[in-house]
Amino acid sequence: xxxxxxxxxxxxxxxxxxxxxxxxxxxxxxxxxxxxxxxxxxxxxxxxxxxxxxxxxxxxxxxxxxxxxxxxxxxx
Numbered sequence: 001x002x003x004x005x006x007x008x009x010x011x012x013x014x015x016x017x018x019x020x021x022x023x024x025x026x027x028x029x030x031x032x033x034x035x036x037x038x039x040x041x042x043x044x045x046x047x048x049x050x051x052x053x054x055x056x057x058x059x060x061x062x063x064x065x066x067x068x069x070x071x072x073x074x075x076x
Contacts, residue, residue, distance in 0.1 A: 013033070015030070
């Protein structure tokens with residue numbers, strides 16, 4: 001079962017739950033205040049190779065010093 005992130009609409013608490021994919025879209029009670037929490041889009045980081053820098057799923061640069069899509073055009 002995957003882990004999903006939720007945010008409470010009342011107290012804005014973020015938390016994670018392990019749920020089946022078929023139940024992922026259902027609202028859940030907030031563990032802090034009991035208000036209704038909805039699922040949010042999660043970001044993740046993947047590591048392709050030890051020789052490469054970390055890359056995230058946001059579609060941006062893998063280089064931390066610029067916003068280029070390619071390290072060959074990076075000026076640092």
